[in-house]
Amino acid sequence: MSAAQFPLESTAAAAQAEIADEFALFGDWSERYQYLIDLGRKLPDLPESLKTEEHRLLGCQSKVWIAASGDASRLDFRAISDSAIVSGLIYLALRVYSGRPASEILATAPDYISDIGLAKHLSPTRSNGLAALLDFIKTTAAQAQ
Structure with a gap:
């Protein structure tokens, strides 16, 4: 997944600030969950060749597949889930x-x-699945350095 498929905030901190601003627009959690689902729909489909056990993220109740590419200078992640809300969590x-x-x-x-x-x-x-996703991302970054 390239950064071009997301809003182009210059830094991770800027992306987090924008996410906080966007979610602040919603009055209650039913609206925020719907927004999460909408965000998840923006994820591009993952090729079948990556929907394998090798790319399956363990620790999630839903099925999640994730793949990384790049090196220490730039890491790109592609992922998808069979759950709408989890796909939104992945998007974020x-x-x-x-x-x-x-x-x-x-x-x-x-x-x-x-x-x-x-x-x-x-x-x-x-929560466990989100922790597994973040752990995968951080571990991949540590291994790339």
Whole structure:
């Protein structure tokens, strides 16, 4: 997934600030969940060749496949889920981290999760899945350095 498929914020911190601003526009969590679902629909489909056990993200109740490419200067992530809300969570994570240098990925805590109140509104299984996704991204960045 290239950064061009997301709004082009210059840094991960700027992406997180924009996400917080966008979610602040919604009055309640039913509207925020719908926005998450809408964001998830923006993810490009993943080729069948990447929907394999090798690319399956463990720790998620839903099926999630993720692939990384690039090197320490720029890492790109592509991912998809069979769950609409999880796809939205993926979209947000990739918006913050995909297309960034490994050093920036490692230096950026996922503050958007608490900034938009997401942590309080996810089921334990979705929280575990989001943690697995973020761990994959951070581990990939650490290995690239």
